Amino acid sequence: MAAPRYKLVYFDVRGKCEPLRWMFAYSGVAFDDHRIKELPYYVSEDPKPEWTALQPKTPFGAVPVLEVDGKYLAEAGAIARYLAKPLGLSGADEWEFAQADSIICYLSSEFEAPFLEFIREMDPGKKEEARAKVLAKLPKITETIERILQENNSATTGNGFIIGSAVTIADFFVVNYHELADTFLRPGCLDRNKVLTAHRERIRALPGIREFIQKHAHLAF
Template structure:
């Protein structure tokens, strides 16, 4: 049996979608959670100085995007249609840029920087979110499955649902503005294979 070890912080963040893939596929893995206190001494031992990274039989694969694509394909969380898979790649890259664009809103929300949260919400977060969810809505409008791809759930759905969970916790207007995203998040998080893990994971704002 292949031995998988996932290294990430003890929060959801960039590692949670990877965890969800393993639980969805019912594949055993070692969930190596790094405390923020231990990170400075562990950082130099990682492949790129960042997490998450995945060990597969002792071989290291860094970068969340590479890990998601690898595991998604390996465990069947991809579309049977090449164009739809390209759309999933597009959603991943677009949302990565979107989350970087609203970084200051994350930082002021979690007191990493000082600033006017309401002003940053209005000037930075809201315009970026409106643009991002318009693009995602266009992808949903072409699917009849309730997921991003017509063929059913993909790794990109797991990623998007986790992003929705995070942002609705930071934005009291989220559900009113983008109800279709809440519906999607609930649909993904209602998948039977995920229930045991989702019910047991500890709360984390990110």
């Protein structure tokens, strides 16, 4: 049976697609990293002919979308779960996979939901209110993630992963949480959280990830 042909579609920014790109980069599995050469509407109001043509073909009118042999799968979390086993990122057993999935779900509900409200808000006054609301949530979220890291092997020195003894899908989403907060909310807002920062640097230095980051270092966000 022929190997699946993967095509990952998103704008030419990091955003919520970056954990999925890192999954491919780390695993070494080939994929078509299709980048829409238009900025998202929350960055620019310029015409978007490519996205306008593509949007009706996506399941929910949004990206990221994974195309597999002509079929479309939407939502970053669902895509990560679908790819976890084929890419070798599902943990040692079903329990570790479920734990990794629970971390992604936690970040989605506690961080991504209010973060997207902030990103999509166009009114300047309301946008600052939305920013403050997300910033207020960071201490509790970070405390929770750091506790899980500290409970799992030697994460206090940056030598551990968040689940088990190997990289899982959750590691990439945890790093993306850190980087989205740092890029969009307030630069350096999580840098004093040493356990989280050590984990971030460890994942960024992994083979495949390091080279991918260098290749796309020109992206502002």
